[in-house]
Amino acid sequence: MNHPLCHLQNLRICRWGPLFALGSLLACGCTETTAPNGSLAVAPNAQAAPLEADSSLFLADYRQAFETARRENRLVLLFFTAEWCHYCHEMEEETFADPQIRQLAREFTCVRVDADQEAKLCQQFQVTAFPTVQFVSPLGAPLRRMIGKQSADQLGGQMQEILGAMARHQRDSRLIR
Incomplete structure (x- = not known):
């Protein structure tokens, strides 16, 4: 029996469409697997290269990151993301891959936070809302937040402002002593 919407039998769209879609996913670097509930799922190939931003820029353990930031008196950049968030992936691939951002990020303790x-x-x-970039003081106090996809220029400008404010604060603290 044909699906009610498959009145174009000559094109065989409904019969072969799901197979074509699965083939397309397999061709683009995904593998077929079985989800925990027994349904068919598609997952990325294990050998697919991780995003450069993940492997060399971000720490995964936020607890350890906060401890390091406190000990080294460094600002924290939290990048809140989700696997299903399209703009989050765009920021990882574009914004955080930008050489200017990578250079500025050396002055922060950067953490990628998977919201799920x-x-x-x-x-x-x-x-x-995702993506969100939250700047945090070395003591854990929230400082500034950016919501939504940010370009390298936008994020870089905020990173420079935060670093400048931190430097002024540290300088002023020394003058008071």
Whole structure:
């Protein structure tokens, strides 16, 4: 029996469409697998290269990152993202791959926060939209937030402003002593 919308039987769209879609996914670097509930799922190939931003720019363990930032008196850049967030992937591939951003990021302790895995941290910082970049003081106090996809120029400008403010604060603190 044909699907009610398949009145164009000569094109065989409904019969072969799902197979064509699966073939397309397999060709683009995904593999067929079985989800925990037994349904068919498609996952990225294990040998696919990780995003450069993930492997060399971001720490995964935010607890360790905060401890390091506190010990070294460094600002924290939290990048709240989600696997299903299109603009988050664009920021990783474009914004965080920019040489200017990578250079500025050396002055921060950068953490990639997967919202699906770290819901409590999202609640702690009241993050409800993705992507979100949250700047945090070395002591853990929220400083400035950027919501939505940011270009390298936008993010770089904010990073420079935050670093400048931190430098002024440290200079002023020394003058008071």
